[in-house]
Amino acid sequence: MLLGWPEIELAGVTTSSEEKGMRAALASYALGLAGRGDVPVAAGAEGSLGGYRDPHDLQDLGRYWPEPVESEPSPPGTALDLLAENAEAGATIVAIGPWTNLALLEAARPGLLASTRVVVMGGYVRPPRPGLVPMTPEMDYNVQQDVVAARLVWERCAPVLVQLPACLEAGLREAHLPRLRKSDPLARLVAHQGELHGLDWDLRRMGGEHSNLPDDLLNFHYDPLACAVAAGWDGALVEELELAVRQDSGVLTFAEERGGSKTHVVTDVDAPRFEEEWLQAVSSVGLEN
16 A cells, blocks of 8 residues: 555565564565665564564465465664664654564664654544444454563553554445456455455455445554554544553553543544545555555
């Protein structure tokens, strides 16, 4: 999506929850399909500062990817160097996985991210509205996979939270696939993977069970929405809320509390508009390259 977003330069990609460089290799492969092998990719943290809550093994690569991909490990520190270089250059940093790399960068370069615009996918503040999937805080994957990193980043780096419940408003649908399949190889891969995801997680059934979800749902636009907010998209409502962090039985939440830390949080989304603009951006990548 970012590759096709107007007036946006993708300056680099780092990975977290890494598996000896395999996630970095998949990112490089995707960029190659779009003709953007010039975008730097660095394999980041292989572990979690707080210990993984759930297994994170990459599975079914043969089903989701059209051909074998060889891992691309990076020397230690490469991902942090790439992040620091671009933060110093004024780039916006968006985290769409566990926030481990950001916490490591804060430890290595205290204060750098506090002077940088940081947008993170994750954080459970308010429950989903009725008719959506009733997700609970422990399902906030990016935060719960590394609660130590999440707490440190929130306390020191003032990120914009694209909270989990807001991401349930917009999704990839079966009706979107024909446009993707008519576009470039990367868009066709997105269509293939999206269809498999919907099948594997039985999301069509989920859509039929909840009144405010479509019955042809394939996936939620978690990461694309966070990237759109980072790109300055004005279809998301960003409110300044007073939050306090809570941790109960290892689950980290962000509770609204008078006198808490002022935090920018995405609380609502123009879902139809986002779905259309996402489709337009993804479908236009091949036209630009």
